Amino acid sequence: MNAVDLASSYDLIVIGGGPAGLAAASLAARAGVSTVLFDENPGVGGQIYRGITSTPVTNRLILGEDYWAGEALANEAEASGAVVVNGATVWSLDPERVVGVSIAGKARLIEARRVIIATGSQERPFPIPGWTLPGVMTAGAAQTVLKAQGLLPDGRTVMAGTGPLMWLLAAQILRAGGKIEAILDTTPRRNFLRASPHLPDFVLSPYFAKGLALLREVKAKVPVRRVSSVAAVGDGKLREVVSDRGRMPADLLLLHQGVVPNVNLALAAGTAHAWNERQLCFQPVLDDHFESSVPGIAVAGDGAGIAGGTAAAERGRIAAIAAVRALKPAAAVPDPQSVRQRLRREEMGRAFLDWLHRPADSFRQPEGDTLACRCEEVTARQVRETADMGCEGPNQMKAFLRCGMGPCQGRLCGLTITELIAAQRKTTPAEVGYYRLRPPVKPITLAELASLPISEAERKAVER
Template identity: 35%
Template sequence: MTDPRIMIVGAGPAGIRAAETLAVAGLRPLVVDEGLRAGGQIYRRPPPGFIRPPEALYGTEADKAHALHGTFDELVQAGRVEHLAQSSVLGFSAAGAHAATPAGQRVLPYDRLIIATGATDRLAPVPGWQAPGVYSLGATQIALKAQGVALGRQIVLAGSGPLLTLVAYQLLKAGARIEAVLDTAPLTTQVAALPGLLARPVFAWRGMTMRARLGRRYQAGVSLHEIEGHATGVTAVHWADAGGKRHRSPCDMVGMGWHLRAETQLAGLAGAEFDWSEMWAQWLPRVDRHGRARDGVYLAGDGLRILGADGAEVAGRLAGAACLTDMGRTAPDTRGDLARLDQLERFAGGIARAFPWPAAMVRALPDTAVVCRCEGVTVSTLHAMVDHGGAEANRVKSLSRVGMGRCQGRYCQLAAAELIAGRSGARPCDVGRLRDQPPVRPALIGGLMQTRPTDGPDPA
């Protein structure tokens, strides 16, 4: 009998552990990933010849990163896993997954699919955030890890969540100049969440240690008023501290992010259903404890549950085991991973409570503030379309073009839902979720027209 064709999308911690689980069982999965080298965002690897050691790139997680990279590389070199690098899955059809690869557009057939696409930054608009020089925290970290580059000479970081502290610490350690680290989460809210955070005391202590290294640069409970800038860049951030005192922090670069947003477009196109998470203030896929979304489709990693790198590894193993079980093959015992998942979810709940989505800040945006950076849609335009067409996300999208740009709503969907709900007196979950549209990444029209089926990646 021919072995089933199993495709894994994503070569971060979740995708690597899923591939390992399947390879140990004697299967040879195909792993499709956008990176040149496996590792994902958290364990992103620099180009060959990069001289910064792993300890400088990954800090206390260097040993984990090295082990994960080694596991995947050995599987590929032994021919037990097929790796299609620098490739993006754009959507699905009955023929398979449509992917943009270095050799052109391809259709990759599969029998079972594991989606491990991770997460992206969760962004909230601030007046002036459309100016050049405003980046997400994730983009800031990618530049530092992949190229050893700080994106500014005077840096202000703003938002909330563990990534805010981590990126600030990493930049400082690399020698960058940080003017301010502005956290919208009040200190009292963070302290109240400690019981959940103590589910992983080592990580909680590590975060507090990094926070202490930031010193007076770090400010909790701030209000962000405006990013000052012009056509060629940003010049300052205007904000108020927890006591209401106004400040102006000069800068030539701003990094922003409010924890993470699950990357779910491919999951939606593959047929997953979604539920609104009050805890995370976003739509998350509906799955069982092993990551089953529907027959033959499994989800793992931060694109499913925002649990970080360790949680992604656990979810990857669970998805791989579920895939084996559903094929009638011997699967590893998952009881230990399920127990570990419970612990990680308690910690994640503490994170969500400590660093909440700034709903009130978004709803208080002035009419002139830009909501959708891709299409230049302002708050007043969005409100006008709600008044005209009703408070449904896809209707407002069709009338205003919010979410129609290059990012396809990744950066503006949650804020737009908050504004639609505020205008109509509804809850964000009542507004609905934007429909997923292929291609989920920008793609060349010529390549799409020439797409042809293939049983796997080209030898090149």
Template identity: 45%
Template sequence: MNKLDRQSYQLVVIGAGPAGISAATTAANLGIDVVVLDEQPSPGGQIYRAIANTPAHRSALLGADYQRGKNLVEVFGASGAKYLPHTTVWSLNSHRQIGILRDGQASIIEAERVIVASGAMERPVPFPGWTLPGVMNVGAAQILLKTAGVVPANGTVIAGTGPLPLLVAWQYLRAGVSVKAVLELSPGSNLWRAAPRLPRALVAGDYIRRGLKYTLDLHKGGVPIYYGISKLQAQGKNHIETVEYGWDILGFSRSETINADSLLVHFGVIPRTNLTKAAGCNHIWDRGQQCWRPQVDIWGNTNVPGIGIVGDNAGIGGARSAEHSGRLAALEAVRSLGIISTQQRDRQCKDDLNWMQKDREVRPFLEALYRLPDSLLVPQDNNTLVCRCEEISAGQIRQAVKEGHTGPNQVKFYLRCGMGPCQGRQCALAVAHIVAAENKYPVSKYTPFRVRPPIRPLSIAQLANLGRAED
């Protein structure tokens, strides 16, 4: 199951989160020759990370949503789909040729159909002090909790926006970790924007109920939650020492400071687009999600024949929606390969289509409630580092725009921001927002950073060995 035994498959699924393993399970059960490529050591993706190996007490601590992944992974394991862990995908082109790195060896495999299910990433938002040791993403902290039971030794402050900070604060409370404060950076005006969308959100099940439960449990546990925070800064010399936060109300500013050697931040999630951009898939600006995402139809199809994109990789929808979209894309892939008819596909997809549409009813409410203001998306302090790889500040980007480099790609060429090891994952959106703000244009009017393979770092030796292997 874990061995690459040939270079061509009917279906290759990239990613083993809920969308990827649902797609692979569905396709394998219909007789398709399918292989799943996964960077991680075991299936589950970020949301169900290490679910097969997590001790029972830790699984219970993480909650019912996490435990749901256990059955999903077990069904996938019994499907007969080939699973390749520890496999990095560094290239995908429009001919469905996939560059992979496995056991230190680079190689190319081909597929008749490709389903990209590489998920989402936390939105990088630069702010003063965000590069200090001790400052990390909430999702990264949750991974440490899931995989190794590691938590901040001296407590932590959690800041940002969205449901995830509440969930992790709740999980930390259950684990006995001191959460010194939860700082919600969504503007208070978002409540008025979100209110008309609440009735539709209630159709989507228990999302609202779970959020209220986390909030109430945190209050009962003595965790202070502060809303409407407009300023955030981490301070320290060689490590974070304090968190400074504050409000701007009617022209008056108020600031507070918390002593802390740990700050966890989260500003929502966005699709991972480097691979899909490299493949030539069309991307559009999603105003609600404030990011670029691939353009797909209900089956996950893109403008590139034979390449589908599912789950949060195609637009943020959550784990349940990802499962349904994975199964829909698998049925479409099987149909396109001539295994089932269009009528069979449409008959088998009804439940998943209905449940996915119902599950997504909550998205307009969440997007309105947790919408980020420009004051966060555009770093105000010129000294704030934006590109960590090349050490480019917000002030340098503004100066480049003033000198005539009027688009994100022009700034990239001039300053090298986005050319480091992360290939722009950490700075692309921030650069685009700064450029748009300086030019007083909507960010949607600009072309995002262009992406070329390898989208993951490869050594010269690995590339050289790839050529010899092909010969």
């Protein structure tokens, strides 16, 4: 669909086509609510079900049954009557629920009575020495091209980090016939103490058996070393990975230390956020129906706080039920209690995983010449020294150092800058706060802006 074919308003706009967005749009459309879903990627699925309708990886054992569960969600959305638009970049959302979207180089402002933000999560920044070298990528990046394009790491591949996704990707690479030289596990040993009170819930959760099986599968084929430092070394290109347990030559280093909510759009829309100390990230302040502090705007899925893909779908359904009830009180919706029950089951075991895989301070708060801001190439030392000079927050830090002002708009430095300032000034990230984000949250060209329809009154207002 092209931008010009869109209606000027919809009852519900869903932003993001991962599990939360797909489930929300399907439920609302089936209840008779006019629904459009905008997704930036070429196909639906979000990150977890990336390429679900088009993947060339047809051997189902490689990506696993949890991946293929996404097929049902994609089919459901397709059959629901929701308008699903891929290749649609949402660059603005204001508190009056006007959505700025660009499709194939043409921009439109579309109004909605309700908006569900389902922009999901991103990988937590992993600021180690050399993390900007070609040859260093996130584990999620390697998983993305495996799912969507069937690309498999080739050459000497090393993984470093902590968290379930790292082990899942390792297993997928191995099943596809790939090779991993080593996994450098950065999980701090003392984390287990903090996690252990939550062990009983974890054992009863669906994660337990799957997690153990994955670990066994990977450890049978890949040497795993516990490390407390990791650096990527090379001149213009990765050559070796150096840790406190030695050096090894490498062509590809895949980094991962968990995921955090992708907050840019929700923050730019003016929704209140709060620091989550267990998950070490900011997340929106939401009510039981995932409604934010801005009326009519909900945030569902991992963007509401990390809980995983299956929980994301249930959260999307809860947000959609609330939207349908507000827009069309007589419409039939599924029983919210049973949805909540499934959500509670999916959320079981999360506390254990969060505490166990909480990255060490040294992997979140870099030192010296390590880049904190990749875009503007600002080092940790610069940030720490500027905080010592009296800089109190990330927005002031922008004025001093330009961190957060490059093309990624703080996505890969925001948490690092907040935490570095908090550490230097002996205060908390909650106190320091986050970058103030403003639209456009994705870059758009002047030509796209100029393609916005202009009314006669608007034209007369500026013409002499």
